[in-house]
Amino acid sequence: MDGQHLQREAQWQKRQVIKRWWLNSLLYDAPAFEGLRNSMLAHLEAVPDAWALDLGCGEGRDLMSLTYRGMRVVGVDLSWAQLRLAKERMGEERSSKTAILVQADAAALPFPPETFHLVFGKAVLHHNICCLEVVLKEIIRVLRHKGYISFAEPMASHPLFRLGRHLTPHMRSADERPFRLDDFYRVAALFEKCEIEFWFLLAPLAYILRLLPRGEQMFQKLHAGLSRLDRWLFQRIPALHAWAWYGVIRARKCEGPW
Numbered sequence: 677m678d679g680q681h682l683q684r685e686a687q688w689q690k691r692q693v694i695k696r697w698w699l700n701s702l703l704y705d706a707p708a709f710e711g712l713r714n715s716m717l718a719h720l721e722a723v724p725d726a727w728a729l730d731l732g733c734g735e736g737r738d739l740m741s742l743t744y745r746g747m748r749v750v751g752v753d754l755s756w757a758q759l760r761l762a763k764e765r766m767g768e769e770r771s772s773k774t775a776i777l778v779q780a781d782a783a784a785l786p787f788p789p790e791t792f793h794l795v796f797g798k799a800v801l802h803h804n805i806c807c808l809e810v811v812l813k814e815i816i817r818v819l820r821h822k823g824y825i826s827f828a829e830p831m832a833s834h835p836l837f838r839l840g841r842h843l844t845p846h847m848r849s850a851d852e853r854p855f856r857l858d859d860f861y862r863v864a865a866l867f868e869k870c871e872i873e874f875w876f877l878l879a880p881l882a883y884i885l886r887l888l889p890r891g892e893q894m895f896q897k898l899h900a901g902l903s904r905l906d907r908w909l910f911q912r913i914p915a916l917h918a919w920a921w922y923g924v925i926r927a928r929k930c931e932g933p934w
Contacts, residue, residue, distance in 0.1 A: 708899060712875050740766065755779075
């Protein structure tokens with residue numbers, strides 16, 4: 677990421693971290709993303725004390741989930757404000773392992789080659805769309821031989837969230853762009869044993885219940901049911917993939933030169 681983009685993204689993160697807290701809680705609080713997170717990690721082979729990089733860890737929603745799986749985790753984010761929230765979250769939860777937090781740019785990771793067994797990230801690559809190839813090179817550099825990647829990225833065409841983005845441009849970084857289908861294929865081309873899954877077509881309709889007093893239990897039931905229906909629809913009607921809210925890409929580092 678060049679200097680201007682880096683500074684612009686950092687300033688946006690600083691301004692928005694508190695403002696977006698309520699929105700992130702609405703959208704991502706458990707159990708809404710549990711199925712997606714499990715999907716991201718479904719391909720991993722058991723490696724005792726594996727090192728995982730949570731790239732763009734934000735306020736740390738996934739850090740502890742990785743430590744609970746027995747991994748030693750390094751959380752990286754460009755925003756010190758996000759890392760402060762991640763540290764607070766780590767203090768509230770308990771695990772046999774503790775994550776390490778590092779402020780860094782995804783396009784210039786401060787780690788030696790082949791450090792990590794897994795590079796994990798949720799909604800981070802689309803913030804680096806202007807330098808995606810550079811970021812992917814860094815991911816490959818720090819990933820061990822036959823190491824794994826798991827990324828989940830928001831997509832561009834879901835009608836509800838496309839409308840939301842249009843109505844709230846002030847809540848979006850100037851340099852971000854949701855993934856399109858071809859962006860997933862760009863990532864897949866650099867790896868092997870790649871799998872792409874699509875999530876959330878009708879399930880986001882359940883969020884209206886989460887806004888209501890005492891609506892959480894109804895939200896959870898409706899969201900779970902619609903998520904199962906979404907999985908069925910995506911499996912049988914591939915044309916619907918482009919209308920998903922999120923896509924998940926799981927892959928392994930190629931054995932030879934990429």
